[in-house]
Amino acid sequence: CLVPLLSREAFVQALGRLGVPFVQCLAEADREIAGLANRWGCPVLSLDSDFCAFDLAGGYCPLSHFQWQSVAAGEGPRGCYVPARCFSVEKFCRHFGRLDKSLLPLFAVLNGNDYVEPAALEAFFRKAGRRGKHGRLQGLLSWLAQFAGPGEAVDSVLKCLKKHQREEMRGLLCAAMEDYTPSDVNLEDFFQKGRYECEAARKSGLPRWVLDALAKGELAPFISDALILRSTFLHVQVENMQRPSAHSTALPIRQVIYGLLLKVPRNTEAASPSKQTNELPVVCEFDRLQKTLKKTFVQAASLPTDFCDDHFPLDKLTEVPMSCRLMLLLETLGVKMSFLESIPSHLQLPVAVTCYWIRCSEPKVKLHQLKALLLMIVSGELHSITNDPDPTIGRAEDDSIAYNEFLKWKEDKLQNKDFDLDAAHSFCQWQCCLQMGLYLNQLLCTPLSEPELSRLYNGTLVHRLYQELKSTPSVENLFSSSPGMTQLYQVLLNTVES
Template identity: 60%
Template sequence: MGIHGLMSYVGEHREFFVDLQLRDTSIVIDGNNLYHRLYFDSNLDMRHGGDYDSFADVACKFFETLTLCNIRPYVVLDGGCDASDKKLATIKERARERILSAYCLSCGGGGGSLLPLLIREVFKQILTSLRVPFVQSFSEADRDIVSLANHLNCPVLTLDSDFCIFDLKAGYCPLNYFQWRSLASCKDSQDCYIPARRFSLERFCGHFSNMNKTLLPLFAVMNGNDHINLPAIEMFFSKVRLPVGSSRQKCRKHVRIQGLLNWLSHFADPAEAIENVLKYVNKHEKEETRQLLCAFMEEYEPSSVSLKDFFQNGVYESEEAKKLELPPWILTALAKGLIAPFVSDALILKRTILHVQVENMQRPSANAISLPIRQIIYGLLLGGSQRLVSTSSGKAPTRVFHEFDRIQRALKKSFVQAAALSGHFCSDQYSLNTLSEVPLADRLILLLETLGVTASILEPVPCHLWLPLAVTCYWTQYSEPKAKLQHMKALLLGVVVGELDKAIHSPDPKCPPIEIDKIVYEQFLKWKKDTSQKEAMELDAAHIFCQWQCCLQMGLYLNQLLCSPLLEPDLTRLYNGTLVHRLYRELKSSSSPENLLSASPKMYQLYSNMIHTVKDIAPPDFFQKKKKPKSRRKKNNQTTDQGLDKRESAMLETLPSCSINNRFEALMVEN
């Protein structure tokens, strides 16, 4: 949620906060808020599709700092939209804002902030690797967070203004005052603490004539939050004269906040305040307004979900989820974050919101490439049922889902037909209720057939890279504009650099890293570091790489829905946008990156195997440069281009056996 203008208003009043030296405590963290703030506050790349490795470094340092201070985190993530879909208008507005931000970033402007597409999945992988306990709520997490924090009697860490309204026993610590990068030591011991501030509900209410704190939910509803906008309340504001007092507030929103709080402070409880609000409302709207105010105020009550039971026993019971009668295995997987909110939105609402990236806005959305994968997901979610989807004009055909995606720079809704599973996939065993019981081999075949590959083709590559490699094969066939050889090489080189990173920083005890791998890895990092964020983007290249991430995202979601027949790749090392874009530019002008990699035999062999796997699947002309008709004057240039084509083909045919006798010679490439 979020109350319009409240966070900036309280931020101007130092007296509403208490200084803390945070240590030796549990803390409940708003997960969505945290990964937003960690990414945006760390000056990480937003133009090239995300530097997930750099984000992982920041996130790991954050949780390491908590450990140093003996702070025990519990992370709660938002789930999908609730069944009422009451926030749809707000969700659509935020989607429009993301489209505008993406456009600004694509033009080289600094007016946008946009998270990379896979950041949520990356964040969950980081939590899992660090063994930080986390849960994914069934819908919005705010009320679950309040219940858990009050049970643990510990503060909440977020930057959501709604937590100024909730009655929290141990208070709320805003993220912008949580100085985790400025670790301090106690004077009388060697113990560490994090300087922080706690918002004090008592001080806040005391500032307004000791206002009854039970009036705050009514204030939130009347002032307006992310899903509340009552025309009758605007009528109230147009008629009432609010006692602003000696306010020096310049912001119009702040004047309204202060005036409304002063006005509410004159009443003993919400019931008395509501009756006085209704005096300013038209007679025929009074009863409806009363009911809506009371219903919306309930949003600020703690939830009935016991996250204590989840963290102790893995049991997540939600009344909202029970009413929908979803399969138990789906509910468990959602709570554990093994299935994305995208899937629950599709399952419950028959509606999904597709996220935009920094792509070429003149072309169709990058999400278009993954439509066939989404249609398989939708088909599995229907599970053989023929439920109808209602529309404004009556009833749409069966098996229809709604998708919101961009067309140019506008947000548009489209109707998508779910795929009908064919062949032996049509049997009753693919019912959603029993999908988790389908034999692993059958689930794997369905996943690989959707991506257009077979297990035998992927065998030369380590199994933890099967999913991204299968996705790459799919992408080479359907990208538009068509991906070129250099795009594919840049992506696969990026994957290999991630494998180098793992070999060096998380080595297998049986296979310690060799010195040459470290030298090669450092040289690749120099390419990344030398890339300027101010360089003009090649929009079609960015669009093609965005399509690859879209394919990977939906490949991941399908794999999750099928209960992971393939290992989930380590996303923190799989794609580095800044590096991939730089490698693409280098590959267009020279073979330096490949020459450099040839100094590491093991990694060069991995790269070669992946290249040949994609080559076996790619369209026949994928590895050939298209020859344009040229005049006789350019005959010499044409001959040169044909020579380059022949050398490229020869290199591809002999990749595994390329000369690597002088390994260190390759390290002399110029950055």
């Protein structure tokens, strides 16, 4: 299942708007979620069935079993509620007789996870006998029920393997089972004191401000992947698989990000010989080549003098003057601040990214694609103005008229199912550029305001606008009832075309 490229960023923004506290874990979050749930006595809400193997005091509630459309009217102080199901380890184990819950991590591992492939244990499953997915699961649980604990069960599993395989497999099984043990990291401290302390963070060697920003979701996991793993994974979208990956357009932006993250001080007299070189750091990127996954080594960009200065390594990046950080962002995107001065502050970053997209995309952006994108951005602005809950903000009558006309147009036109793959590819390129523009802006401590992503981009809408513009150019006047929105559209268009 493909999710929109900017889903994570839109979700983080939504949590912020709603005032929902959250923490972004540095590594796999399952163990830390389980630890916090047990500390608070709460169930875990998730779609990850791995939580069935955790010993959770409050149980596990699969999000797929929430009846969101059936809100029930409760009595007393608890009020209304959404019916759901809660998985209990104790009840599950009772269903299989004497099955000890400490054996569930081994059950999960034997069925295959990131560490142990089922094929590696094929000899064991052949002896277990049962066929079919459900038959094998039931047989495995019934078989595990005869053991008092995981140690005894592991020994029995290993007897089915050749002697030279046993110790290596024992290590793999034990390491994998650890992943189903609730963490002793006290995430409660983060929600109370704003500090995230864990072993992975201590071992990472990352600057304090980077760790704090990662925990607060102010920096994306892409940043920690590049810093710690020296590798990044670029997610595929609905794009033209015969063309180069949509992410290739944003490569120069990523290279600047890598340069900021991995730059080596020039004064290296005390450095090891391997570091006394002028070679730039390299990051391994995983991206698609047509329909296959390809690994590419990408060299970080050489940074301007201000950022190469040894006084500003990564841990001191926040001390670089704001004007220098803004200049690096704008130079990377190929725009000048003077071009953006007529643009509302919250749209300056997406407009700068759009200028970059027009200049760097291949094949070149078509005018109808550009206009569709800008009309979509204006529609988001109109929605914000007419639906702002703040009663002190006045709403012009012409904005309301324009918005109602737009809603009627959208209702009529969204039935059109025509799909242009090349246009989709171009809009994917824009999203890739916006994503990396956001990441660079965040890494530079937001010299430009962040746009509200849920209002900024709507894939279905931009495709419909593009299709309509090809056949009915007058759609460009969609917001003519609102002088303010008409002016905004013209300002945006003039800026990106200049």
